[in-house]
């Protein structure tokens with residue numbers, strides 16, 4: 001089993017180091033190889049997704065990814081910006097199914113900005129389609145407006161599109177996942193306005209025929225945003241397109257109090273995957289040793305479960321994280337009165353110790 005390690009930028013390297021430490025503390029040793037990605041890829045090879053990095057990601061059984069991006073690259077041409085690395089990996093590896101759990105750890109109930117009774121026990125899963133939609137749709141660009149009241153003026157444009165096979169495959173993942181959980185699936189769309197999402201809704205409804213044991217509900221994205229903050233526990237699994245999923249998953253993450261706690265998996269049709277924390281590169285705190293490594297450590301656990309078929313090891317890591325939280329250790333992002341503030345490395349060390357205990 002070979003793991004490609006792509007630490008990236010900002011806090012990426014420090015949090016990935018902690019996950020590596022935890023993986024190395026397991027009985028079974030995995031082969032790991034690192035490569036630069038994002039701004040680091042640009043610095044090393046003039047491209048955010050260097051050829052060697054893509055090759056490594058393709059040949060590995062799984063990819064552990066930190067985060068990419070830094071304001072200092074904002075003035076580069078779009079194809080050279082760090083974000084293109086993650087988009088390129090998703091597209092090249094056909095990682096179409098993005099699983100973003102939002103789980104509230106009981107110990108962190110006070111960290112949420114919502115009232116404890118609204119979020120306590122929260123356990124929802126957002127499944128975001130990751131290789132289609134307006135993110136990748138062609139054509140796109142800036143042109144002279146071909147028609148309308150501003151004909152001839154410059155306009156920016158992108159194209160939202162979803163093919164039937166793309167919708168079917170993500171719908172199957174969603175129904176199968178819901179079947180293993182609370183058996184409830186909410187498909188989020190904007191069918192009242194967008195052709196693409198009327199089509200989405202129709203296809204999801206059709207796929208549902210094969211999963212009659214799962215309750216399917218359709219919801220408009222604006223309402224879904226509202227329900228997520230009003231009564232988030234009503235959801236079990238949510239499936240939606242690339243852009244709506246991007247937005248809703250950030251909102252869902254924050255229900256739990258800290259985006260620093262949430263892992264994610266991006267899977268292809270054969271359960272090969274890329275695993276990354278749901279948060280970004282946080283350049284403002286990079287190098288200060290204060291970033292929360294738990295999302296990355298939990299991403300490594302997801303990797304063991306989904307791509308490496310080591311569910312027991314995944315359980316061990318998740319239990320170790322729970323123990324550490326119960327012991328009161330907190331990085332600054334989740335720190336409250338009465339808990340003990342620790343840094344990135346100390347948190348990683350604590351998880352390693354908890355694994356052994």
Ligand code: IPM
Pocket residue numbers: 083086087246
């Ligand atoms: C995410 C990020 C990315 C996205 C960016 C960095 C391209 O926000 O993984 O959610 O929009 O998908």
Ligand code: MN
Pocket residue numbers: 246247250
């Ligand atoms: Mn996002």
